[in-house]
Amino acid sequence: MNNTFNLVWLIPTLPLLGFLINGLGRKSLSKSASGLIGSAVVLGSFIISIMTFIQVKQGHTGVIHFFDFLRVSGLKVAFSFQIDQLSSLFLLIITGVGFLIHVYSTAYMHDEEGKDFAKYFAYLNLFVFSMLLLVMGGNFLILFVGWEGVGLCSYLLIGYWYENNNYTDAAKKAFVMNRIGDLGFLLALFWLISKTGSMEYSQVLNAASLAKLTTFDITGITLLMFVGATGKSAQIPLFTWLPDAMAGPTPVSALIHAATMVTAGIYLIARSNILFSSALITQQVITIIGLATAFLAASIALKQNDIKKILAYSTVSQLGFMFLALGTGNYVAAVFHVLTHAFFKALMFLGSGSVIHAMGGEQDIRNMGGLHKHMKVTSITFLIGCLAISGIPGFSGFFSKDEILAGAFGYNTIIYGVALFTALMTAFYMFRLYIITFTGKFRGTHDQEHHLHESPAAMTIPLIILAILSIIGGYIGIPEVLGGHHELAHYLSPIIPTAHHSLSHQTELMLMGLSTALVLGAITFAWIRFRNFKAEQSNGGLSSFLENKWYVDECYEWIIVRPIKKASSLFQHILENRIIDGSVNGVGKLVNYGSRQLRWLQSGQVGAYVLLMVLGMLLLFVIQFFVS
Amino acid sequence: MDIKAYITLSLVLFTIGIIGVLVRRNAIIIFLCVELMLNAVNLLLVAFSKMHALSPVAKASANFASDAQIFVFFIMVVAAAEVSVGLAIIVMMYRNVHTVDINFLNRLKN
Amino acid sequence: MNISTIVFLLLSLMAVGSALMMIISKNPVHSVLWLILVFFAISGHYILLNAQFLAVVNIIVYAGAIMVLFLFVVMLMNLNADTEPIKNYRMQLAGICSGGTLLLILVLLTNRMDVEQLVQTNVGDAGLIKNLGMSLFKQYVLPFEISSVLFLSAMIGAVVIGKKEETIDQNTNS
Numbered sequence: 001m002n003n004t005f006n007l008v009w010l011i012p013t014l015p016l017l018g019f020l021i022n023g024l025g026r027k028s029l030s031k032s033a034s035g036l037i038g039s040a041v042v043l044g045s046f047i048i049s050i051m052t053f054i055q056v057k058q059g060h061t062g063v064i065h066f067f068d069f070l071r072v073s074g075l076k077v078a079f080s081f082q083i084d085q086l087s088s089l090f091l092l093i094i095t096g097v098g099f100l101i102h103v104y105s106t107a108y109m110h111d112e113e114g115k116d117f118a119k120y121f122a123y124l125n126l127f128v129f130s131m132l133l134l135v136m137g138g139n140f141l142i143l144f145v146g147w148e149g150v151g152l153c154s155y156l157l158i159g160y161w162y163e164n165n166n167y168t169d170a171a172k173k174a175f176v177m178n179r180i181g182d183l184g185f186l187l188a189l190f191w192l193i194s195k196t197g198s199m200e201y202s203q204v205l206n207a208a209s210l211a212k213l214t215t216f217d218i219t220g221i222t223l224l225m226f227v228g229a230t231g232k233s234a235q236i237p238l239f240t241w242l243p244d245a246m247a248g249p250t251p252v253s254a255l256i257h258a259a260t261m262v263t264a265g266i267y268l269i270a271r272s273n274i275l276f277s278s279a280l281i282t283q284q285v286i287t288i289i290g291l292a293t294a295f296l297a298a299s300i301a302l303k304q305n306d307i308k309k310i311l312a313y314s315t316v317s318q319l320g321f322m323f324l325a326l327g328t329g330n331y332v333a334a335v336f337h338v339l340t341h342a343f344f345k346a347l348m349f350l351g352s353g354s355v356i357h358a359m360g361g362e363q364d365i366r367n368m369g370g371l372h373k374h375m376k377v378t379s380i381t382f383l384i385g386c387l388a389i390s391g392i393p394g395f396s397g398f399f400s401k402d403e404i405l406a407g408a409f410g411y412n413t414i415i416y417g418v419a420l421f422t423a424l425m426t427a428f429y430m431f432r433l434y435i436i437t438f439t440g441k442f443r444g445t446h447d448q449e450h451h452l453h454e455s456p457a458a459m460t461i462p463l464i465i466l467a468i469l470s471i472i473g474g475y476i477g478i479p480e481v482l483g484g485h486h487e488l489a490h491y492l493s494p495i496i497p498t499a500h501h502s503l504s505h506q507t508e509l510m511l512m513g514l515s516t517a518l519v520l521g522a523i524t525f526a527w528i529r530f531r532n533f534k535a536e537q538s539n540g541g542l543s544s545f546l547e548n549k550w551y552v553d554e555c556y557e558w559i560i561v562r563p564i565k566k567a568s569s570l571f572q573h574i575l576e577n578r579i580i581d582g583s584v585n586g587v588g589k590l591v592n593y594g595s596r597q598l599r600w601l602q603s604g605q606v607g608a609y610v611l612l613m614v615l616g617m618l619l620l621f622v623i624q625f626f627v628s
Numbered sequence: 629m630d631i632k633a634y635i636t637l638s639l640v641l642f643t644i645g646i647i648g649v650l651v652r653r654n655a656i657i658i659f660l661c662v663e664l665m666l667n668a669v670n671l672l673l674v675a676f677s678k679m680h681a682l683s684p685v686a687k688a689s690a691n692f693a694s695d696a697q698i699f700v701f702f703i704m705v706v707a708a709a710e711v712s713v714g715l716a717i718i719v720m721m722y723r724n725v726h727t728v729d730i731n732f733l734n735r736l737k738n
Numbered sequence: 739m740n741i742s743t744i745v746f747l748l749l750s751l752m753a754v755g756s757a758l759m760m761i762i763s764k765n766p767v768h769s770v771l772w773l774i775l776v777f778f779a780i781s782g783h784y785i786l787l788n789a790q791f792l793a794v795v796n797i798i799v800y801a802g803a804i805m806v807l808f809l810f811v812v813m814l815m816n817l818n819a820d821t822e823p824i825k826n827y828r829m830q831l832a833g834i835c836s837g838g839t840l841l842l843i844l845v846l847l848t849n850r851m852d853v854e855q856l857v858q859t860n861v862g863d864a865g866l867i868k869n870l871g872m873s874l875f876k877q878y879v880l881p882f883e884i885s886s887v888l889f890l891s892a893m894i895g896a897v898v899i900g901k902k903e904e905t906i907d908q909n910t911n912s
Contacts, residue, residue: 606730607650607653607730607731607829607833608829610649610650611650611829611832611833611836614646614650614833614836614837614840615836617840618836618839618840618843621840621843621844621847622843625843625847625850629742629743629746629856629857629859630854630855630856630857631853631855631856631857632848632849632851632853633746634857635848636845636848637750637753637754639841639844639845639848640754640841641753641754641757641776643837643838643840643841643844644754644757644758644761644837645757646837646840647761647833647834647837647838648760648761649833650829650830650832650833650834650836650837651761651829651830651833651834652761654766654817656766656808656811656812656815656817657761657766657769659808660760660769660770660773660808661760661761663773663800663804664757664760664773664776667776667777667780667796667800670780670792670796671780671783671784674783674784674787674789674792674865675787675857677789677864677865678787678788678789678857678858678859678862678864678865679855679856679857679858681858681862681864682855682856682857682858691869691872691873691877693862693864694864694865694869694870694873695873697789697791697792697864697865697870698870698873698874698877698878700792701792701795701870701874702881702885704795704796704799704800705885705888705889706885706888707800707804708799708803708804708889708892709888709889709891709892710892711804711807711808712807712892712893712896713892713895713896713899715807715808715811715896716895716896716897716899716900717899718811719811719814719815719900720899720900722815723902728815728817
């Protein structure tokens with residue numbers, strides 16, 4: 001079915017079309033129309049993505065060249081799409097989960113005005129378009145275009161309710177931190193171009209071009225790319241924007257900050273795996289940072305009380321896991337975890353949206369409780385999500401997470417230990433969230449209690465679909481040790497060379513058993529602890545430290561923000577006011593002074609006139625006789 | 629006598645007159661200095677007339693050299709007329725402003 | 739160094755010195771008197787150059803009539819050293835400097851000239867009354883007559899300007 005490649009250009013174009021229609025016609029379209037258009041275009045892209053996927057599975061991959069984007073002396077960059085196993089997999093995730101979230105949004109955002117509603121869908125479509133460009137691009141430049149585009153849409157969507165200054169501040173924070181990462185990415189690109197002369201994947205990502213680069217080059221380029229990834233995928237030190245990004249609507253958090261944008265960094269590194277495999281130092285850096293981020297974020301999540309913030313820190317933590325996998329050379333595991341994480345995290349975010357919707361906007365879990373009675377579907381699907389993220393066997397998260405842990409064990413035992421502990425924390429805080437929110441007695445106000453209801457079908461059906469995927473999504477990656485074939489690894493092998501497992505089957509089984517047992521223990525501990533939850537006072541010491549997010553934001557404030565503000569005020573007062581204004585005003589003062597002196601010419605004093613006469617005469621004499 | 633000596637002398641007197649005009653503020657003194665300037669010029673003219681008296685042209689026409697002296701005569705005529713009118717003006721100004729300080733006689737302003 | 743040169747130098751010294759004293763002295767009456775001295779010196783120069791008529795006319799007209807007129811006006815206004823206004827020093831300096839510069843330049847100019855002409859002194863009939871008279875009444879009779887008209891107009895002008903106004907209060911606007 002080669003003709004599918006002819007339709008590939010439609011995949012990004014349909015959402016772009018949706019963006020234009022909803023964006024330009026936002027004042028005239030009705031709510032149902034804009035919701036329909038917004039969702040339909042993504043559905044169209046999803047259908048074509050499926051067709052493409054089938055074709056790729058049969059082995060037909062390729063680079064589709066549209067036109068030459070840039071042609072500067074020596075450097076030729078084309079606008080091309082690379083359709084291969086990695087990109088088609090991501091296409092499915094983006095369009096599939098994206099479609100479900102679009103449908104969910106039609107109900108969730110129902111209270112918005114007509115033109116704001118259309119604006120929301122326009123931004124969402126633009127985001128999907130940018131993300132599709134990112135994964136489909138055939139060279140680093142198109143990837144970067146998409147990279148910037150998703151950053152922009154993230155800013156637009158976080159600050160969607162723009163009247164609130166806190167929300168717009170959060171949007172700015174996200175954008176600025178993204179930008180810092182982007183600088184690193186750009187430097188990496190420039191370095192790459194200067195050494196290899198091209199940005200096309202087909203020309204750069206092979207052994208031949210690798211030979212052109214020295215170790216220093218490779219380490220530098222990969223480190224800078226990783227800096228870009230830290231910004232986009234919220235790793236230390238550029239992670240503080242993601243919890244603040246929860247200011248945006250919940251479906252936005254689900255799509256952008258759980259399933260797609262934050263995985264752009266993973267995609268980048270997975271795509272360039274051949275470069276990273278040769279850069280041992282960078283890999284060590286990635287491992288350490290990924291692990292540290294996972295640990296840090298999980299510890300903060302233990303003590304948060306806002307339902308979305310818990311999920312946000314959970315996302316940061318899971319991203320840390322993915323980077324840990326990348327750092328240990330386990331690229332397939334990272335991509336696998338991207339897939340499963342997209343399912344259960346989007347599920348949980350949408351579930352939390354359902355809860356918030358039912359609670360009339362309340363987000364503090366201390367005021368919730370016992371919601372299981374009122375919202376069965378939401379509760380059950382959320383539970384499935386929690387089980388998946390904790391890594392209970394049978395659910396998708398189990399397979400991907402265990403693969404990561406196995407890879408970590410083979411790399412370094414201490415790292416494995418910390419990662420395992422973090423996985424336990426994950427299970428603990430996730431079930432803390434579930435137990436406090438859905439079980440026990442309701443702790444909110446009476447009005448809220450009357451308002452509680454299950455969400456409409458447009459919201460619950462995506463939940464159900466995602467829950468099913470969270471269960472079965474793992475089966476494409478059943479490892480050999482359990483009798484499976486690890487379909488995913490075989491599928492991705494043209495892009496990512498299969499790593500040889502250094503662990504024996506026995507060790508792997510042992511690790512699986514160990515982690516499962518410990519996780520069950522953690523869940524039981526959470527159940528005991530939070531069964532009869534009453535809102536507790538915040539206790540000092542470690543709790544307060546965790547609750548205040550390790551004071552990271554405060555550190556940034558003191559180390560970075562204040563000096564910059566100081567410097568800028570310095571510039572304001574000295575440069576702007578004294579020097580520049582001084583010189584501009586000085587010109588005026590000079591003219592004033594000069595004219596005051598010149599006024600003497602017309603003073604009416606005869607003596608002055610005579611003096612001037614004499615001087616003129618003098619001048620004439622001099623000119624006449626001495627100069628000529 | 630060298631003509632240059634007379635030229636120099638005349639110039640010195642003339643510039644003294646100019647300095648006097650610039651330095652003094654009394655209108656009458658300024659007027660006096662103007663007279664001095666005129667006289668310096670007179671002196672120079674007479675000197676030139678005598679210079680030309682020695683040139684070959686003078687032998688030809690009888691009154692060649694005395695033309696300059698006639699000129700001096702007329703300068704004196706004009707000076708006399710000018711002094712009378714000028715002093716009349718100063719007296720009239722004095723009657724109005726009660727001072728002859730030229731700084732106060734600034735009706736030429738603007 | 740013959741006697742003519744010595745006399746010339748003396749007379750020049752007297753002229754320049756009196757001129758300087760004229761512009762320096764505070765009392766206007768003194769200034770007038772110094773100027774009269776200058777006129778005498780210049781008349782001396784005229785005699786040296788054998789311009790007899792002009793020498794005498796200079797004394798009669800200038801020193802005798804014009805300066806006396808000045809003295810009348812000075813005394814009419816009761817000007818003496820006290821009423822002399824205080825000069826702005828900056829202006830004085832500017833005046834002296836520019837005047838001095840002018841002198842310097844002019845003297846330099848004259849030195850550049852390649853004129854080595856001599857002046858006829860002590861002798862010569864160019865300045866004799868007879869020759870001047872002949873020239874005046876033959877060639878220049880027209881300007882001579884017109885100068886009388888000039889005098890007439892000057893007289894009328896002086897009288898008209900000097901007349902006392904009927905309305906003394908209002909300022910004349912010119």
